[in-house]
Amino acid sequence: MNIIFKTITVLLLLLFIIINIVKSSSPQTPTLFKNEEIIDNSNDVKVILIMTFKRMNDFSKCLDSIISANHSSEYHLVLTQSVSMNDYKDYNLLEEILNEKIKQNSNNKEKKLFKSITHIDTESSSKQPYGNAYFAFKNLVYGMKYTVGKLFPNLQSLIIFEEDVEISKDVFEFFESSKSIMKTDKSIKFATTAFFLHTTHPQYNWLLDKPIKRKSIRNENSLSLLIPNQLNKVTLNGEIEFKVLSWLIDRSIIDQLILDFNIIENWVIENNFEDKIENKPNTSKPELLINNCDCWNHDRYLELRFKGLKFIGSQSPRCNHIPVGGFGLSSVLDDYGFPVNQQYIKSDSFVMGTEFNGEKGIWGIVKEFLPKFECPSKINCYNNVTNQYCGTLKVSTCLNVWGPLQCVPCSGRQTSTLDPQCNLDFSSCCDKDNCSAHNPFFISMPSLH
Incomplete structure (x- = not known):
């Protein structure tokens, strides 16, 4: 029994060695990482x-x-x-x-x-x-x-x-x-x-x-x-x-x-x-x-x-x-x-x-007349019933020239889409969802078109 066990062990060891020899001699998948000094010296390389x-x-x-x-x-x-x-x-x-x-x-x-x-x-x-x-x-x-x-x-x-x-x-x-x-x-x-x-x-x-x-x-x-x-x-x-x-x-x-x-x-x-x-x-x-x-x-x-x-x-x-x-x-x-x-x-x-x-x-030219002006990063919230200022939402705004000059949300969404956020953030002032969002800047200059 001991002889059989030793024989099997030797055979398994030989098999392991043979497999690794074959594996090492087989072509490996080339890595995409290069360490050469020059990879390609052609003029049209991309x-x-x-x-x-x-x-x-x-x-x-x-x-x-x-x-x-x-x-x-x-x-x-x-x-x-x-x-x-x-x-x-x-x-x-x-x-x-x-x-x-x-x-x-x-x-x-x-x-x-x-x-x-x-x-x-x-x-x-x-x-x-x-x-x-x-x-x-x-x-x-x-x-x-x-x-x-x-x-x-x-x-x-x-x-x-x-x-x-x-x-x-x-x-x-x-x-x-x-x-x-x-x-x-x-x-x-x-x-x-x-x-x-x-x-x-x-x-x-x-x-x-x-x-x-x-x-x-x-x-x-x-x-x-x-x-x-x-x-x-x-x-x-x-x-x-x-x-x-x-x-x-x-x-x-x-x-x-x-x-x-x-x-x-x-x-x-x-x-x-x-x-x-x-x-x-x-x-x-x-x-x-x-x-x-x-x-x-x-x-x-x-x-x-x-x-x-x-x-x-x-x-x-x-x-x-x-x-x-x-x-x-x-x-x-x-x-x-x-x-x-x-x-x-x-x-x-x-x-x-x-x-x-x-x-x-x-x-x-317009910027020369407004050298220090920049759209503020905010939209204001007002109570529609009382006209009371309730607070400000921090929103990135940009100047829109399609119509009156206004600072509107940079995302292109309508300012009114922020009404629910006004009512949520300033619920006590807005009282029964009466708030609406307002642009912080408004100038009527249709001649720009």
């Missing part, structure tokens, strides 16, 4: 760079959106992530998300995930929960520097996404069409899927509809005027919000930004300023920033540093912030007033529309 920090739920949804877009598998993916105070919790969480996406996609024989994935970290010493504008700028430029310096030395243009956006199915068709135009028109150095030149219809003027606050008002008339396959050529003049949610940048601008940020970073280090960043005008900054935007924001810096250059804008927006809840916050339907375009447009079907010079328009 690369996506995603700026990330701590919004991992948003990042996961953003990645799903990119994977779902047409032709995304033709691109290499680079992730540049700020790591604050050597806390790698979110960095590790991002890698878990990536590995889960790779695992989910491993059985998809029709579509590869990406050509490669590279995940890098950039150091941050910010003690703020979500960093600051300087470290966001650093994260972007370091991501660019690593991408062209180590991975893709002959890269001609780069697509950049922020971690909290979702994109349309045809966003890469838009970028490919923009790239082909940029090859022949050297004055164009950028392309963006989100900007405020939404239409050229004579009854819709972006210079009017653009609010003092960031978001615009959703307007059904405006929605009906969008042309999904139209591109606009626009001059950067500092009067336009060039949105960096989902955009493309030319290699020449990448090289210049790297040089610029070297100067900015050296100033910060020499002055021991990393923990003293204050993103306000007339505060201490390197001369390069003061002479341009007087700020630390990379998006505002882009607008003013490269003033006079051109960009291509998608006339029908092809990105949104990831939807979140609450009054006046972004959602698929009302971010920037317009939904993500979901009409599939092939890259050879885009047409050039109107060229805009980006000069100051009526809205810029």
